[in-house]
Amino acid sequence: MGSIMSLSCSKSRMSSQDEGNASESRKRQKMSPEYEGDSSRLIPGLPDELSMQILARLPRICYFKARLVSGKWKSALLSSELYSLRQELGKTEEWLYVLTKGQEDKLLWYALDPVSMKWQKLPPMPATVYEEEPRESFSSLWNMANPSVKVVEIVRNWFRRKDASEQMPFCGCSIGAVGGCLYVLGGFSRSWTMNSVWRFDPVFNKWSKANSMLVNRAYSKTGILNNKLYVVGGVNNGRRGGLSPIQSAEVYDPSSDTWLEIPSMPFSKAEMLPNAFFTGFLKPIATGMTSYNGRLCVSQSLYSWPIVVDVGGEIYDPETNSWVEMPAGMGEGWPARQAGTKLSVVVDGELYAFDPSSSAENGKIKVYDQNEDAWKVVIGEVPVYDLTESESPYLLAGLHGKLHFITRDRNRNITVLRADVPDSSSSPSSSSSPVVGSCPFHGKADSVDTSDTVIWNVIATKDLGAAELISCQVIDL
Structure with a gap:
């Protein structure tokens, strides 16, 4: 009897073990790559649409x-x-992309996620060399340059170099952002201007070459309208080997990777010049460009180093493919920074500009009043700690619908400041901190309620050593 029960229990265990082995086999089969099931999905158990x-x-x-x-x-x-x-x-998400010039004049990009306050270093830009440059062209002197260039210092440093193949101290490239990508346009290779265009795709995190511009140019101005990149002015190599300002303009369509010529930027203030001598001596150049109200606003100056004279500007309308003279108040009152160049940005449809003051550690933010054709102070004090003679010691950006100011703090770190109007009913944001030693700044324009307080909050800092600020762009992806 016992042997019969033992045999019965043994058979029962064997049957249970066989069922367990079969179950495990089925599980392994489902997990096997050959099994047609969840293995082909992004997230097992969920449709790819939901994933x-x-x-x-x-x-x-x-x-x-x-x-x-x-x-x-x-x-x-x-x-x-x-x-x-x-x-x-x-x-x-909007990320801020900052271009810097580091040691040995290398251009380096950094991306800032303002939410996590994390910085990402971008891959280095490809080196471009103008292969057809004759060695003797190195000795040619400039007869004209963009006002942001310290000509004497560049020429002095240039002749100190032993190898003529080394690049210029500042490459003179222009920057734009359209279609979710960064674009670096033109600039110098050795002493020759280029028309090359490099594109950085943040999705793939790599650089690629785009179609070249129609004209070789350096220090040109860029703007975005209707998801197209516009390039105006700059300088290129003249007939005698020097650099001369140009007024040509072109537009790039990223969807087709093509360039199209548009009417050249006119110079409506030519009648201001008293005689032909000054007409040949002082040349009009574009000193700034901003996309505002669906048009390109290009500020201009008359220039022949070291003379810089602000003379208003021109406005390009893509609907009519034509230029009109800029309103007098807008052009003549547009705040200028170093050597006449203009620093501005559009935030929520308002055109802002930075106006350096006589003090070395502050400036003002002005806004353009279209109805009155006048610039008005909206922030009476902006902390500026970078006392170096860099080309761009400070930058402006529009990020998350607010004005941002990029400069250096007292510790020489790159600092991103955000202009906030605090809500008395809420506590300060934990993701930012007021500028150390700063006090509330009141707007002084008639169009702004002076009871509102503007506080500059630090949202991010980065120690980049002695690197200089060059430019910045915002990409929304």
Whole structure:
């Protein structure tokens, strides 16, 4: 009897073990790559449509590591479908991209995520060399240069160099951002201006070459209208080997990677010049360009180093493909910084400009009043700690619908400041801190309620050593 029961229990255990082995086999089969099931999906158990919705909601700073999960995740995170979905869901993020000039005059890009306050260093830009440059052209002197260039210092440093193939101290390239990509246009290779265009795609985190501009140019001005990149003015190599200002303009369509010539920038103030001598001596150059109210506003100056005379500007309308003279108050009152160049930005439809004061440690922010054709002070004091003689000791940017000021703090760190109007009913944001030693700054324009207090909050800092600020752009992805 006992042996019969023992045999019965043994058979029962064997039957149970067989069932368990079969169950485990089925599980392994489902997990096997050959099994047609969840293994082909981005997230097991979820439709890919829902998985894409989840990925689109992740902060963009997470994408760098998320690509390492699997090949399918990497393909999804690099797809245009994901970024279109982010836009549909209202989950795009604005990042600030800052161009600096470091040791040995190398241009380096850094990206700031203002939410996480993390910085990312971009891959270095490809080196471009103008191969057809004759060696004897090195000895040619400039007869004209952009006002932001310290000509005497550049020429002095240039002749000190032993190798004529070394690049200029500052490459003179122009910067733009359109279609979710950064663009670096023109500049110098050795002593020759270029028409090359390099594009940086933040999604793939790499540089690629775009179609070249129609005209070789350096120190040109750029602006964005209707998702197209406009380039105006600058300088190029003249007939005698020196540099001469140009007034030509062109537009780039990123969707087709093509350039199209548009009417050259006119100079309506030519009648101001008393005689032909001054007409040949003083040349009109573009000193700033901003996209405002659907048009390109280009400020101008008459220039022949060391003389700089502000003379208003011109406005380009893409609808009529024509230029009109800039309103007198706008052009003549546009605040100028070093050597006549203009620093401005549009935030929520308002045109702001930085006006350096006589003090070395502050300045003012002005806004353009279109109705009165006048510039008015809206922030009476802006902390400026960078006392170096850099080309761009400070920059302006519009980020998350607010005005931002990029400069150096007292510790020589690159600092991003945000202009905030605090809400008395809420506590200060934990993600930012007021500028050390600063006090509230009151707007002084008639159009601004002077009871509102503007506080400059530090949202990010970065120790970049002795690197100088060159330019900045904002990309929304």
